[in-house]
Amino acid sequence: MKILVCISNVPDTTTKITFTDDNSHLNNAGVQFILNPYDEIALARAIELTEAENGTVTVIHVGDASTDPTLRKALAIGATDAVRINAQPSDAYFVASQIAAFAKDKGFDMILTGRESIDYNGAKVAAMLGELLDIPSVSITKKITIEGSTGILEREIEGGKEVLVIPFPFVAGTAEGVADWKIPNMRGIMGARTKPLVVVEAVEVNNLTKIIQFETPAPRTSVQLVDAGEVDKLIDLLHNTAKVI
């Protein structure tokens, strides 16, 4: 079994987000970049599924050389090899098109992404890949098991779940529950240095969207405390001032 896992390189959750160039770009100074947490779940599940049948897990990422440590981390966790498409990931369609161009003739049984990246939170790449490769896609997957060359996937729906049976190949965006996070061990970290990391040049793709500016949301006005003995006052505030009940 051959699995491709798409990973992105994102600012750590605890990072303070600021912008430069007239609020048009993320200010990278002092930002700690990490492997996107949802992509780590995808990678963990891919490793579990291939361990059982001696398969391979390739990780792919669209970015410049500064993101190589994130790919090495994925190799340390247990990916077989890594591919970096050498380009700035300018929008979801650009990224999905690059990955589809690489994957289309490689015979992957399954392509996994995180359900979303924690930077742009778009949740778009999985379904775009499915459409570009003309194969089924499940965007928010809670569980993946395999029977022969068929996947049994649980998808999150409002107020429940849906169970799907999908023949290989397919794309799935993984959410919490698919696998537990894996922490690389010393052997993995040492081995990651010598595993293959191939750099591929990008294909030409036009963006469909462009972020022209960022703003930080207005901070909430400081909290208005209500005495624990006067909960009626809270109800009054929620009804008459905030008008939410």
Next chain:
Amino acid sequence: MSVLVYIESAEGKFKKSGFEAVSYAKAVANQLNTNLVALSIGNVADDDLKALGNYGANKVLTVNQENLKSFVNQAYAAIISEVVKKENCEIVVLSNSFSCKGLAPRIAVKLQAGLVDGAISLPNLADGKFVVKNNVFSSKAIAFVEITSPIKILALMPNAFKLVETSEQALVETFDYQTNESDFTALIKEIVKASDKISLPDAEIVVSAGRGLKGPENWGMIEELAALLGAAVACSKPVSDAHWRPHEEHVGQTGITVSPNLYIAIGISGAIQHIAGVSSSKIIVVINKDADAPFFKVADYGIVGDAFEVVPKLIAAVKAFKS
């Protein structure tokens, strides 16, 4: 050229987030001085289709075939793209629900259309551009996204746009569509409804509790408060990790992101990963016995007090308010 809105239905009924999408799409159509076409896929009753006029639809198209009763993203994306071409639509609006997250990107690829997911504003059309805002960096920032393609897709964030009632007379027509067998390779084996509880992503009010509740046996009062307020129940990550509550209720960075009008957090300290999933809530109320809990920093209203004392009082106060 028209605006097209796709309204999601489940078991023959439209969802509230779908009506919000119609109201929003009507506002976009008004900005562009054009008409609004609504599309329903699945077996929705005629009266319900016609009622979309009340939210501004000028025309309602329905595709009602046996194999389309349940959501199949490939087939639905093919239908919507076909309607866009036949009706000469330039803008597609849908809600940013779990299903539409698997649908909108497929339509975007088919139509080479730029997509803004989780739109929180109407488009700004100044200088001949088309710019829509959405939340990024787990709601730590807002992006102004320009769509540069001729066809544009907007997936509306739940609770971001109020329902607006109008009185258009909507004409209902059946849209004939020949489905393609290759769009049905993913088979639905079963649909499991967790319960009849209010679904978390759509909820206008969410009552959420954390480790401060001390154990799963103490959730009765949380459920009672939620039921009184018509709210969905949620929890923090440590609670679902400890299996006190199901994973479906976990809100936060790796769980569900919610954007209700009112979020009430009880006994949750407010780790940054939790706040990332709730910070686009309109009003946040925090109840915690630790006055230094970080959650108070992002709250609108707070009560410093023990959940086991405050929540029963709150239940009594809500009962009194409701009567």
